[in-house]
Amino acid sequence: METADLVVIGSGQGGIPLAADFAKAGRTVVLFERDALGGSCINYGCTPSKAFLAAAHAAGRARQSAKLGIHTQVQVDFPVVMERVRGIRDRFNQGIQQKLEGAGVHVVCAEASLTEEGAVTGGAVTVQAPLVVINTGTSSLIPEIPGLAGTPYLTNRNFFDLKELPKRLLVIGAGYIGLELGQGLARLGSETHLIIRGDRVLAQEEPEVSDTLAEALHQDGIFLHFKVDVEQVRYANEVFTLTLSNGETLEGEALMVVIGRKPNTTALNATAAGVELDGKGFIKINDQFQTTREGVYAIGDAAGQPAFTHVSWEDYRRLKAILCGEQRTRSDRVLGYAVYTEPQVGRVGMTLEQAQMQGINARAVTLPMAHIARAIEWGHDLGFYRLVIDRDTDQILGATLVGYETAELVHVLLALMEAGATWQLLERSVHIHPTYGEALPSLARLLIEGEMPLCPNLYPNLSMEA
Numbered sequence: 001m002e003t004a005d006l007v008v009i010g011s012g013q014g015g016i017p018l019a020a021d022f023a024k025a026g027r028t029v030v031l032f033e034r035d036a037l038g039g040s041c042i043n044y045g046c047t048p049s050k051a052f053l054a055a056a057h058a059a060g061r062a063r064q065s066a067k068l069g070i071h072t073q074v075q076v077d078f079p080v081v082m083e084r085v086r087g088i089r090d091r092f093n094q095g096i097q098q099k100l101e102g103a104g105v106h107v108v109c110a111e112a113s114l115t116e117e118g119a120v121t122g123g124a125v126t127v128q129a130p131l132v133v134i135n136t137g138t139s140s141l142i143p144e145i146p147g148l149a150g151t152p153y154l155t156n157r158n159f160f161d162l163k164e165l166p167k168r169l170l171v172i173g174a175g176y177i178g179l180e181l182g183q184g185l186a187r188l189g190s191e192t193h194l195i196i197r198g199d200r201v202l203a204q205e206e207p208e209v210s211d212t213l214a215e216a217l218h219q220d221g222i223f224l225h226f227k228v229d230v231e232q233v234r235y236a237n238e239v240f241t242l243t244l245s246n247g248e249t250l251e252g253e254a255l256m257v258v259i260g261r262k263p264n265t266t267a268l269n270a271t272a273a274g275v276e277l278d279g280k281g282f283i284k285i286n287d288q289f290q291t292t293r294e295g296v297y298a299i300g301d302a303a304g305q306p307a308f309t310h311v312s313w314e315d316y317r318r319l320k321a322i323l324c325g326e327q328r329t330r331s332d333r334v335l336g337y338a339v340y341t342e343p344q345v346g347r348v349g350m351t352l353e354q355a356q357m358q359g360i361n362a363r364a365v366t367l368p369m370a371h372i373a374r375a376i377e378w379g380h381d382l383g384f385y386r387l388v389i390d391r392d393t394d395q396i397l398g399a400t401l402v403g404y405e406t407a408e409l410v411h412v413l414l415a416l417m418e419a420g421a422t423w424q425l426l427e428r429s430v431h432i433h434p435t436y437g438e439a440l441p442s443l444a445r446l447l448i449e450g451e452m453p454l455c456p457n458l459y460p461n462l463s464m465e466a
């Protein structure tokens, strides 16, 4: 049996830098990875999806330029689009390999599990270490629909291997992945159908977000099928036929199943090793990322943290600080995230409803994009900006920005929130005209009740009787 100072299971977004930092500091580190180095973000998630969306949104924007008086004919070279995506993914993947090798991390290409004695074993390697960090992420959740198993359906895992643009695409699930990749393929030319269980897309967000996105998807020619389930899948002659709960049938050359994620914890032998899981299989951790077994920590998606790359990465920074003796916790962060549809959804902190549910005396103000000069001038007038504040402390609690490139703009509010700023600070800052950014102080100005009154001692030296 080998010994090491640290064992990392899974090369997720937090595990990689943690392993590299320890190794660079002269500690012996073993990292187990059962699949491609870099985890879901680099190989099957953020990196390829955003490279793919660059092409898709370029096509969408070119078509939409007709409303500016510019007429273009969009020709999509799908193999080139996907080659570029895979090229970027492969470069990032190789970068991770070099980072780990350069730092001196011993990488074991095998699925790892914990032993009851607290060692980690995978392939032909068993390692005993005082510190084990689990960063095993999640995989696609696949529903048990009759006829689905064994068909060549798509998930985020094989989507980026597509060689041909499907003529018709059927998507089960209208969350992050369904909307981003569904809108993407629609913009590249697939006739796209979203099959939605409930009555709105991106149902975890505020209803106005769902309404705005539904309008945008409609403008892209996407068919939205609300309040239906898929009862049966058939695959014959390279065509999928779905029977829906309302009796309708839909046909498509491709079927994408994107209904959420499940934690990669089955192979870990966690419970027997004293690492407790919750009812959905996520690893139970305390506020310092510690599992129920001493010396074993868990970070990222598998530990039930918000499923974003920047969260997993921030988990690494916080865990490293904790291991170095600092007083840090995992739950005091300002959480921001974005959905890369067009328009984008940039989110930070709490919604009005979330704040009120916590008993906060909260208030929200909303500014439609159609009232923002830059948005009108540039033809991006679908969406809105919303700010949530605490009436008692005046602090900014959260924001929802639906519009052009709001994943960037939302950082203004994220930074203000991190600094504990009040809305008055935002209100009195003078932003550049005409920008999307200048709408943020305008949004804060909506919190000033009524017209700004003239002060009674205006021009005190000016005689009113003259």
Ligand SMILES: Cc1cc2nc3c(=O)[nH]c(=O)nc-3n(C[C@H](O)[C@H](O)[C@H](O)COP(=O)(O)OP(=O)(O)OC[C@H]3O[C@@H](n4cnc5c(N)ncnc54)[C@H](O)[C@@H]3O)c2cc1C
Residues within 6 Å of the ligand: 009, 010, 011, 012, 013, 014, 015, 032, 033, 034, 035, 036, 037, 038, 039, 040, 041, 042, 044, 045, 046, 047, 049, 050, 110, 111, 112, 113, 135, 136, 137, 138, 156, 177, 264, 267, 268, 299, 300, 301, 302, 306, 307, 308, 309, 310, 311, 312
């Ligand atoms: C299509 C898609 C797009 C996304 N886009 C974004 C985005 O734009 N922005 C964003 O912030 N987030 C995005 N995400 C989410 C993001 O990818 C994850 O939240 C992020 O990768 C963090 O994951 P992680 O660090 O917990 O683990 P992961 O990155 O999932 O890595 C876990 C690794 O552990 C390995 N592993 C699992 N079990 C074992 C085992 N027993 N032994 C050895 N190895 C094991 C896996 O093979 C994997 O490589 C996206 C996700 C998807 C699917």
Ligand SMILES: NC(=O)c1ccc[n+]([C@@H]2O[C@H](COP(=O)([O-])OP(=O)(O)OC[C@H]3O[C@@H](n4cnc5c(N)ncnc54)[C@H](O)[C@@H]3O)[C@@H](O)[C@H]2O)c1
Residues within 6 Å of the ligand: 143, 172, 173, 174, 175, 176, 177, 178, 180, 195, 196, 197, 202, 203, 229, 230, 258, 259, 260, 261, 306, 307, 308, 337, 338, 339, 340
């Ligand atoms: N931009 C980003 O940061 C980004 C992009 C992609 C993914 N992600 C991460 O990955 C996670 C997973 O994304 P996702 O799109 O798979 O999940 P999701 O939770 O965002 O959406 C899944 C959708 O499928 C629906 N659904 C569930 N069961 C269903 C069923 N049987 N039939 C039909 N619909 C069903 C749900 O109601 C939900 O609307 C996200 O929560 C997010 O954290 C992030």
